[in-house]
Amino acid sequence: MLRARRELSAVSARLREQAERPVSGGESALIGMLGDRLVSVLRSHNTPSTLYYVRADGETYVVKVEFGRAPTLRDEIRWYRNAAQRGLPRRLFITGHSGPGLSFLLLKRFGDGSTVDDLALAGESTGQLGRHVARAMDSDTELFHRTQCHVGQDHVHRLTERRLALRRSQAGKFPYLRTLMDVDVVTINGIGLPGASRCLNRVFGDPRLVSYLTPDRVGMTFGDLHCGNILVREGFTEVVDPRGGPLLPITYDYGKLIQSVEGGYGAVMAGRYVLRRTDGTAYEFVPEVVPGYSSVAVLLAASCDELRYLQSLYYAALHFTAMLPHHASAQEETTALYLCGVSLFDKLFTQLA
Numbered sequence: 001m002l003r004a005r006r007e008l009s010a011v012s013a014r015l016r017e018q019a020e021r022p023v024s025g026g027e028s029a030l031i032g033m034l035g036d037r038l039v040s041v042l043r044s045h046n047t048p049s050t051l052y053y054v055r056a057d058g059e060t061y062v063v064k065v066e067f068g069r070a071p072t073l074r075d076e077i078r079w080y081r082n083a084a085q086r087g088l089p090r091r092l093f094i095t096g097h098s099g100p101g102l103s104f105l106l107l108k109r110f111g112d113g114s115t116v117d118d119l120a121l122a123g124e125s126t127g128q129l130g131r132h133v134a135r136a137m138d139s140d141t142e143l144f145h146r147t148q149c150h151v152g153q154d155h156v157h158r159l160t161e162r163r164l165a166l167r168r169s170q171a172g173k174f175p176y177l178r179t180l181m182d183v184d185v186v187t188i189n190g191i192g193l194p195g196a197s198r199c200l201n202r203v204f205g206d207p208r209l210v211s212y213l214t215p216d217r218v219g220m221t222f223g224d225l226h227c228g229n230i231l232v233r234e235g236f237t238e239v240v241d242p243r244g245g246p247l248l249p250i251t252y253d254y255g256k257l258i259q260s261v262e263g264g265y266g267a268v269m270a271g272r273y274v275l276r277r278t279d280g281t282a283y284e285f286v287p288e289v290v291p292g293y294s295s296v297a298v299l300l301a302a303s304c305d306e307l308r309y310l311q312s313l314y315y316a317a318l319h320f321t322a323m324l325p326h327h328a329s330a331q332e333e334t335t336a337l338y339l340c341g342v343s344l345f346d347k348l349f350t351q352l353a
């Protein structure tokens, strides 16, 4: 096995060397080091990491790299190590390393990198999509069941509150976002809805509601189970881009899926929406209805009991609100994400009534 992967071991050793140099030389040094092993480069739009497709031993592999402190990729590497230590499936993971110069993750390549998002946005709406999502949910749920522990609702709620408090204060640094967050009423297509801060205060200020919507168990999950992280290859499915960090309730990840297929996240991130400000905080906002997402949304709702679905819907609305500062430099996209979030809160409150 090791013999068969001689070239790959050499690439991995050189990546480690470069990672350990306090000044890595940046991307040009990395590209120089990979030489003609480098097949292509894929820059991600949201995160500081870059993916390099590399040939070794007649196969193509994926190297995910982040330069400098690399907090996100360090967490991801930690997640894979943690899974391996607990005897959980290694999935596509081969190795990873964090040094002062850079962090890297070496993965087996899975198909051509197509995701459930890609298929849905290309117009696919057959049962195949649902099967991929169901498989991803099953492996996340199994992971959770194998690692879960009871920590109590207060602990889980404190995690939620802390995350939202941090993101609200980060959002406050962008004047347009501060206005949006704190607006009393935002009007979407002629219907007035409470603004995001009001929605959060309504839940956080009502202990009975918090208790209803907050699970008491946490475990290991992929942590970012949206349709852009579910890779598909014919009848096979893989999940990439796991999040390290604290153990989470499973409804956190189901919330990521609801956000993806029911909340409009996939359509907005693909630029498939119409947004026009008509007056003050009144908007015409129409995310495209993507049939593939709609079919998966039906499957998702059917695979949860009512309480679990509502708890997941709550997380989906929170995810939209929490992600705003990370997108804030793109004002139109962020406004669209904000409107998705308040719409999901409205859906939640309607279903709770």
Ligand SMILES: Nc1ncnc2c1ncn2[C@@H]1O[C@H](COP(=O)(O)OP(=O)(O)OP(=O)(O)O)[C@@H](O)[C@H]1O
Binding pocket: 042, 043, 044, 045, 046, 047, 048, 049, 051, 062, 064, 092, 107, 108, 109, 110, 111, 112, 113, 114, 115, 228, 229, 231, 240, 241
């Ligand atoms: N092992 C793999 N095999 C094939 N393609 C992959 C693999 N890992 C990642 N990709 C491709 O690269 C894309 C981005 O990877 P990943 O989600 O890990 O990075 P990211 O930093 O979160 O980027 P983004 O912000 O675009 O989600 C995936 O959507 C997929 O298309």
Ligand SMILES: [Mg+2]
Binding pocket: 228, 229, 240, 241
């Ligand atoms: Mg990703």
